Amino acid sequence: MAAGRHEVTVNGTARSLAGTDPATSALDFLRAQGLTGAKEGCAEGECGACAVLVLRPDGVGRGGAGADGGTDGSDGTAGADLGRSRWTGVNACLVPAAALDGQEVLTAEGLGTPDALHPVQHELAVRGGSQCGYCTPGFVCAMAAEYYRGDRHPHAVPDREHGPNGFDLHALSGNLCRCTGYRPIRDAAFALGAPEAGDPLASRATHPPPAAPPSRLEGASGAFERATDLSRLLTLLREHPDAVLVAGATDWGVEVNLRGARARLAVGIDRVHELRALHVGHDAVEIGASLTLSEVGRALAGRVPLLDQLLPQFASPLIRNGATLGGNLATASPVGDAAPALLALEADVVLACAGGERTVPLSGYFTGYRRTVRRPDEVIRAVRIPLPLSGVTAFHKVAKRRFDDISSVAAGIALDVRDGVVAKARIGLGGVAATPVRALATEAALEGRPWTAEVVRAAAQVMGREGTPIDDHRASAAYRSAMLGTALLRLHAEADPSLAPAVAP
Ligand SMILES: Cc1cc2nc3c(=O)[nH]c(=O)nc-3n(C[C@H](O)[C@H](O)[C@H](O)COP(=O)(O)OP(=O)(O)OC[C@H]3O[C@@H](n4cnc5c(N)ncnc54)[C@H](O)[C@@H]3O)c2cc1C
Ligand code: FES
Ligand code: FES
Numbered sequence: 001m002a003a004g005r006h007e008v009t010v011n012g013t014a015r016s017l018a019g020t021d022p023a024t025s026a027l028d029f030l031r032a033q034g035l036t037g038a039k040e041g042c043a044e045g046e047c048g049a050c051a052v053l054v055l056r057p058d059g060v061g062r063g064g065a066g067a068d069g070g071t072d073g074s075d076g077t078a079g080a081d082l083g084r085s086r087w088t089g090v091n092a093c094l095v096p097a098a099a100l101d102g103q104e105v106l107t108a109e110g111l112g113t114p115d116a117l118h119p120v121q122h123e124l125a126v127r128g129g130s131q132c133g134y135c136t137p138g139f140v141c142a143m144a145a146e147y148y149r150g151d152r153h154p155h156a157v158p159d160r161e162h163g164p165n166g167f168d169l170h171a172l173s174g175n176l177c178r179c180t181g182y183r184p185i186r187d188a189a190f191a192l193g194a195p196e197a198g199d200p201l202a203s204r205a206t207h208p209p210p211a212a213p214p215s216r217l218e219g220a221s222g223a224f225e226r227a228t229d230l231s232r233l234l235t236l237l238r239e240h241p242d243a244v245l246v247a248g249a250t251d252w253g254v255e256v257n258l259r260g261a262r263a264r265l266a267v268g269i270d271r272v273h274e275l276r277a278l279h280v281g282h283d284a285v286e287i288g289a290s291l292t293l294s295e296v297g298r299a300l301a302g303r304v305p306l307l308d309q310l311l312p313q314f315a316s317p318l319i320r321n322g323a324t325l326g327g328n329l330a331t332a333s334p335v336g337d338a339a340p341a342l343l344a345l346e347a348d349v350v351l352a353c354a355g356g357e358r359t360v361p362l363s364g365y366f367t368g369y370r371r372t373v374r375r376p377d378e379v380i381r382a383v384r385i386p387l388p389l390s391g392v393t394a395f396h397k398v399a400k401r402r403f404d405d406i407s408s409v410a411a412g413i414a415l416d417v418r419d420g421v422v423a424k425a426r427i428g429l430g431g432v433a434a435t436p437v438r439a440l441a442t443e444a445a446l447e448g449r450p451w452t453a454e455v456v457r458a459a460a461q462v463m464g465r466e467g468t469p470i471d472d473h474r475a476s477a478a479y480r481s482a483m484l485g486t487a488l489l490r491l492h493a494e495a496d497p498s499l500a501p502a503v504a505p
Contacts, residue, residue, distance in 0.1 A: 006217065008100045009210070010035065011110025022098045022217050022224035023262055025253065026052065026090075029097035030107060037108035037137035041176070043093045043257040045250055045319055046404065048175030050093040051138040053106040053145055055209045056321075058086040060278045060291055060299045085209035087201060088294075088321050089145040091174070094253025095322065096246065098217040098224035099268045104210055106201070108137035111144055119195075120144045123188035128180070135177045139185060142318060146171035147192055148202055163190030173403040174316025212271040226268035233272050233379060234354040240265045241376035247290050248322030250315070251331050275326065275381060283387050286350070289326025289380040296325065304385060306414060309395040310341045316404040326380040329362075332370045332435065335407045335474075339366070339436035341395050343428025344412035345385045349374075352381040359384065366435035390414035390424060392495055396487035400474065407431050408475035411439075411463075411487040415446070420501025422446045422455075431480060432467025439466045442488070450501045456492040460485035 006017045008029075015033055027038055027050045041047035087106065112118030117125065120143045130136040146152065152166040161169045167189045177185060195202040214232065216225040224246075227233040236243055244263035246252050247270050255261035269275060275290035278299045285304060287296055297311045297320075314320055314337050328338040329349060339362065347362045351374055362383075365372050374380065392415040399405035409431035416424040425446040427439035445459040469480035 005102045005213075005215070007102070008097070009104045011106055017097060017101060017217060019219075020097050020217065021219035021221050022096060022266060023219070023221040023256055024097045025093050025257065026095040026097045026100055026105070027092035029100075030092060030105075035107050035109055038092050038141075039134055039137065040093055041134070041138075044254045045091045045094050045174075045315075046176070047135070048091065048138040048142060048172075048316070048318055049135050050091055051089050051141040051175065051318055052092045053087045053141050054090050054095075054100065055085045055104040055106075055204070056088040057209050058084040058150070058205070060276060060288070060295050083208055084150070085205050085207065086150070087145050087148045087205060089142045089171075089174075089318050090321050091250075091253075091318050093257060094249045096224060096249060096253070096256075096266070096268075098215075098266075099226065099246065099249065099270065101215040101217065101226065102210055102212060104204075106141070106144075108140045111140060111201075118144065119192055120147055120188075123191050124185065127188040127191065128184040129188040131179045135175060135180075139172065139175050139177065142172050142175050143189055143192075144201075145317075146189070148195060148205060150205070152194075158190075163192075165190060165192055165194075167192060170312065170403070171317055174318035221262045222264040222266065224263075224266045224268060226271060228271050228273065230272055230274040230352060230379075230381070233267060233269060234352060234377075236265070236267050237377045237379060238354045243267050245269050245330070245379060247324040247327045248292060248319075250319050250323045251327055269326075269379070270322075270324075275379075277382075281387075285385045285387065287325060287383045287385070289329075289382055290324050293320040293323050293325070304345070304389060306341050306345055306389075306393040306395055306412060309393065310337060310397075310412070313337065313395065313397045313403075319404070325383050329365070329383070330372075330374065330380055332366055332372050334369065334433060334435055335410070335431045336436065337395075337397060337407055337410050337430065340410045340428035340430040341412035342383060342385070343436060343438050344393070344414040344426045345389070346414075346426055348384040348386075349380055350382040350384055351375075351378040353378045357381065363438055369434040390416045390426065392417055392491070392499065394487070394491040394494075396483075396490065398475070398480075398483045406474070409469070409480045409483050411484060413487065413491055415451075415491075417451045417495075417499045420450055420499065422449055422451055427463070429466055429484065431475075432469045432484065437467055439463055439484075442466060451492070451495075451499050452501065453492060456488055460488040463488050 039049040041049035155162045158164040243265040277288045279286045394413045397410045412428040425443040442463040445462045449455045464481045464485035469477040
């Protein structure tokens with residue numbers, strides 16, 4: 001296999017990866033190069049001090065031939081202009097440097113200099129958006145990603161979270177500042193104009209991102225190999241069933257940094273083109289396991305409302321720019337957010353190995369605490385959501401913080417309400433058992449009954465008794481139970497009144 005270029009283009013200059021251990025994070029790699037703007041605050045994706053920009057494809061493919069596939073959107077295949085790219089903010093503390101082989105990276109140093117500040121740096125400086133400065137390069141990069149977002153347009157009705165310039169403050173929800181306070185930072189964000197004609201970074205995004213050919217980097221801790229097609233990936237898995245797959249590294253990076261995990265062989269799967277396709281067919285939506293959550297949200301563009309409700313509540317944009325559905329389901333965390341939503345959507349998991357593929361209903365995928373039916377030689381290729389979708393959906397997540405926090409409990413709810421009667425109810429829960437579970441008793445308490453406050457109140461009580469929640473540092477068992485029932489009551493209170501029975505039976 002090709003060894004790759006073993007270099008990363010950082011701020012326009014090629015930097016060699018030679019001698020870099022596969023377990024080294026992009027942050028440590030950059031800082032070792034003297035680019036010390038990006039900082040380590042937490043080493044676990046929580047603070048954004050390490051944020052940098054990576055040039056990524058702007059759109060997703062339909063699979064099949066060619067890196068990142070082709071796309072035309074004509075048969076419902078979701079996609080965008082694959083000839084363009086997007087400056088994408090990521091947490092450099094989590095991404096392995098080896099995963100950036102051949103890629104283009106920008107740090108705060110590459111955006112501007114003290115004598116020629118980038119507009120983002122200028123606004124932060126003149127509006128008092130920086131005091132000690134520790135968080136500032138990370139804010140600069142996250143803000144620059146939003147500054148260059150191609151579909152950022154002046155907002156007709158600015159609100160607390162959207163500036164008149166179309167700046168979406170959620171872009172900064174993965175960045176923490178401990179001393180300045182956020183108002184001056186928001187002022188800086190809302191004061192930004194559009195990139196000027198000829199801005200080199202805006203111009204760069206009008207061209208495709210760099211190719212991501214197969215590559216392999218070896219070092220003292222083991223090897224990191226980037227697979228780019230399913231066949232090579234499955235061969236590697238067959239030969240090395242103990243290999244660790246690395247997609248966005250938002251879980252794996254934490255294991256490496258905080259728990260000292262090392263892989264004899266780590267296989268980068270974020271650019272395997274068969275895992276990066278999104279297809280909307282007549283009877284199902286199939287989402288490639290290696291698409292990032294940000295890509296999934298953009299490509300679906302509202303086609304699966306329950307996922308639209310989930311995605312903004314999942315971590316931060318910096319994390320969503322790496323995190324994948326495949327990684328979320330593979331870790332099988334009982335508090336993972338994708339599973340409750342996907343259980344409500346009656347999704348299937350498509351597992352591939354060298355011998356072929358099998359499709360497993362998500363409801364039968366989890367077998368115990370962080371255990372699943374997936375064999376070591378299998379990869380999650382895709383998640384399949386059957387169509388048509390239920391008409392009434394909600395995703396309720398209870399966490400200590402509104403953004404960028406792990407759930408205490410989560411509920412995905414999908415109901416078909418016809419002529420005022422609940423014809424079908426599917427509810428997935430997280431945080432109430434060793435695995436994500438279906439709320440079968442609650443579903444039975446709703447199905448065939450009128451969609452009235454009385455029925456919903458009774459079903460909410462049943463829902464509060466689902467699973468066996470435990471007390472831990474996130475929440476007490478009693479609180480978890482109480483929050484479950486509330487999710488259903490809230491959905492009923494907020495649902496379209498026309499769903500109610502014309503005459504309450
Ligand atoms: C700050 C922070 C906030 C977070 N917030 C949330 C949150 O709000 N909700 C939530 O649910 N999670 C959250 N997470 C956890 C994490 O982001 C998700 O679990 C994410 O979906 C993991 O995807 P990934 O691609 O980064 O996985 P990786 O880290 O790349 O991989 C994780 C594991 O899955 C395996 N794997 C990856 N892809 C596949 C595949 N296709 N087939 C088989 N195995 C595979 C890998 O081998 C590895 O063992 C958070 C994490 C951080 C650091
Ligand atoms: S160092 Fe805190 S997110 Fe990376
Ligand atoms: S300026 Fe000090 S932490 Fe943000």
